[in-house]
Amino acid sequence: MACAWRQVEGKKGKGSVRRPSADMACDMVVASNKAGYCTCPTGHYFYDAGHPPISCRDACAGYRPYQLDETRDVLGDFRKGAKSEKVSIQNRTRAWSAFGVFVLVVSLFLFLRPSASEKTPREVYEERFAKLMGPTQRG
Secondary structure, three states: OOOEEEEEOOOOOOOOOEOHHHOEEOOOEEOOOOOEEEEEOOEEEEEOOOOOOEEHHHHHHOOOOOOOOOOOOHHHHHHOOOOOOOOOHHHHHHHHHHHHHHHHHHHHHHHHOOOOOOOOHHHHHHHHHHHHHOOOOOO
16 A cells, blocks of 8 residues: 545545545645545554645654544634643653753753843842832841
């Protein structure tokens, strides 16, 4: 079985009427407004309209933007406040990894940036304390 995109009519990738005239090669990126499925040596992977742009080569290699047999609008679910049960564990891991890298980079930037002033920590503390307390009277 060769790798290819099989176009269907309508917005559901599974159970719809095929449109062979709109089929695409394995390497072509399928736009998110198309519904259909990828044929791979390992089976068929169905996409409803609204899926992220993907090529069947990626789908056959194992990349899954979410569970393909039961696709849903993942962002729509989050906008409604519901947690999507269809988001794959792999993509959750990727998202948390990216978030971790982001936090690390921001932390390093804040920690390693040059100081705006050459004041000692005690001088900075005293200055902030004076601003909070207002003018004091010394006797």
